Amino acid sequence: MHKASNALSVLQATAAIVGLAILLWSFGLPSLRFAEAANVTSFSDTLSSSAPSVVSNHTIQFTTPSGVANGSTITVQFPSGFTGTSSIVATTDIDVATTSDFTVGAACGAVDVAASFNGTNTLTLTMCAAGGKSIPVNGTTTIQIGTNASGGVNRIINPSVGSYELNLTAGASDTGSTRVAIVNTVLVSANVDTLFTFSVTGTAAGTVVNTADTTGGPTTATTIPFGTISAGTASSAAQLLSVTTNARGGFVVTVTAGSQLVSSNGADIDGFKDGAYNTTPVAWAAPLATLGSENTYGHWGITSDDGALTSGFTNPFNAGAGGNRFVSASTTPVEVFRNGGPANGAGQGVGTTTVGYKIERSALQEAADDYQATLTYLATPVF
Numbered sequence: 341m342h343k344a345s346n347a348l349s350v351l352q353a354t355a356a357i358v359g360l361a362i363l364l365w366s367f368g369l370p371s372l373r374f375a376e377a378a379n380v381t382s383f384s385d386t387l388s389s390s391a392p393s394v395v396s397n398h399t400i401q402f403t404t405p406s407g408v409a410n411g412s413t414i415t416v417q418f419p420s421g422f423t424g425t426s427s428i429v430a431t432t433d434i435d436v437a438t439t440s441d442f443t444v445g446a447a448c449g450a451v452d453v454a455a456s457f458n459g460t461n462t463l464t465l466t467m468c469a470a471g472g473k474s475i476p477v478n479g480t481t482t483i484q485i486g487t488n489a490s491g492g493v494n495r496i497i498n499p500s501v502g503s504y505e506l507n508l509t510a511g512a513s514d515t516g517s518t519r520v521a522i523v524n525t526v527l528v529s530a531n532v533d534t535l536f537t538f539s540v541t542g543t544a545a546g547t548v549v550n551t552a553d554t555t556g557g558p559t560t561a562t563t564i565p566f567g568t569i570s571a572g573t574a575s576s577a578a579q580l581l582s583v584t585t586n587a588r589g590g591f592v593v594t595v596t597a598g599s600q601l602v603s604s605n606g607a608d609i610d611g612f613k614d615g616a617y618n619t620t621p622v623a624w625a626a627p628l629a630t631l632g633s634e635n636t637y638g639h640w641g642i643t644s645d646d647g648a649l650t651s652g653f654t655n656p657f658n659a660g661a662g663g664n665r666f667v668s669a670s671t672t673p674v675e676v677f678r679n680g681g682p683a684n685g686a687g688q689g690v691g692t693t694t695v696g697y698k699i700e701r702s703a704l705q706e707a708a709d710d711y712q713a714t715l716t717y718l719a720t721p722v723f
Contacts, residue, residue: 378405380516382480385506387498388488391525395424395495397486400506408475408511410467416483417507418461421499421522425463428485428494430455435489436465437482438475475511498522536585537685538593538719543578549696550645550663552624564715566699574624574700581677581717582692584685589722591683594673595695596716601640603708609701610634611668612641619672621656621665629702638701641666644676646693653680659689666698673718 380402388397400416408414418425428434430446434455445451452471456464465483467473475481486495501522508516542560549555553576557567564577583591601609611617614628615635621643628636643666647659657665667674676695683691 378514380404380508380510380514383508383516383518385518385520387520388486388495389498390521390523392498392500392522394498395486396498397484397488397492397495399488400483400485401480402508402510402516403478403480404475404510404514405478406511406514407477407479408467408481408514410472410474411469412467412474412511414465414467414481414510415508416463416465418463418496419499419504419506420461421502421504422461422496423499424495424497425457425461426459428457428496432491433485433489433494434463435482435484435492438479442473443471481510532586534586534721534723536587536591536719536721537583538591538717539582539685540717541580541582543580543694547578547694549576549578549694550643550657550659550665552662552664553643553696553698555696564697569699569701571701571703571705572626574626574698576696576698578694578696580692580694582685583677583679583683583719584691585721586682587721587723588681590679590681591677591719591721592675593677593693593717593719594675595642595669596673596718597669597671598714598716599671600669601699601711601713603706603711605706605708607634607706607708607711609638609640609699609705609711611670612639612666612698613668614639617668617670619667619670619674621658621667623664624666624698624700626700627702627705629704631704634704634706636702636704638699638705640669640697640699642669642674642676643667643696643698644693645696646677646689648680648689649675649678653678669697669713669715677719 383402386399430444434444436442436444436453442452444453444455448454448468452473454466454468486492499522501524503519503521505517505519540561545555545557547555555576555578559577559579566575569575585591600611613625627638630636644657645659647655649656677693679690685691
């Protein structure tokens with residue numbers, strides 16, 4: 341019976357309160373309200389790296405329904421797993437902005453916001469009275485911590501793998517929580533097969549080689565037939581080299597002569613120029629034809645229209661700027677083609693180049709109908 345009486349009393353009291361509220365409402369009088377905290381909205385913390393135990397920038401953003409008055413504070417509580425907060429310097433490692441940037445310092449004075457971790461994992465931001473700044477109702481605030489801040493140097497160190505909650509208070513009544521996930525890095529791996537093709541093709545008569553020379557007859561991939569050469573008249577021939585590769589460092593092509601042009605009777609046509617076997621390209625010159633000095637009776641040499649040779653990508657053959665520079669064919673490899681990256685077999689000096697051969701004799705050159713030499717190209721990818 342006692343319990344029933346209590347229940348009746350509660351119901352009567354409730355009815356009285358409801359009735360009073362309806363009566364006040366009907367007369368247009370204010371109703372009773374209970375004060376409560378508001379939740380911030382759009383609260384997030386974006387990390388520059390979510391990997392465990394590495395330094396990371398933080399970009400914290402939130403909207404405060406009640407705003408933050410001048411003289412009030414904002415606190416952001418980082419979980420204990422985050423370290424390195426004591427190294428964060430307020431004047432350089434922290435930026436704060438709403439509709440405009442606030443000046444930030446270690447203590448109130450000539451700044452808008454005083455920022456400090458105070459040896460803990462709680463960041464406290466005080467809207468300095470002297471600065472006169474505040475955050476409006478429904479204002480969005482952005483806090484940057486780390487090298488993403490203007491002049492930032494120091495960053496916060498991530499904890500181990502897991503999910504971590506950050507808690508926020510803003511002004512007198514707004515609060516909120518958000519989470520960040522620290523996850524292991526993911527290793528992405530792939531293989532790309534090596535691609536390298538090298539080809540030699542002949543050229544037609546009339547092919548221009550390195551600006552200054554024009555071929556007198558055709559060649560093939562395996563033959564350079566000068567035919568019968570006349571005294572006092574230089575003859576030119578050429579071959580086209582092509583490379584396709586995905587080698588990161590490109591490639592190098594050299595040419596080596598097995599010997600000088602030698603006939604079965606023992607006579608030879610020497611290396612340019614006048615048997616000196618030049619290794620530095622110089623302008624073409626006719627043989628001196630000094631009687632008794634057979635090296636000066638005739639010579640032959642090599643040129644290239646690639647303007648970026650050697651490890652320094654220099655232009656020894658004066659390609660594109662007049663040409664007419666030659667070195668001797670040699671048993672030592674002569675570099676005639678190079679590129680510093682992948683090539684698709686196109687583009688002069690990139691995927692293709694034209695190598696020229698030039699020969700000239702004097703009237704003293706020994707007669708023979710079988711002067712021959714063997715050339716070997718070596719193409720090497722650079723990875």
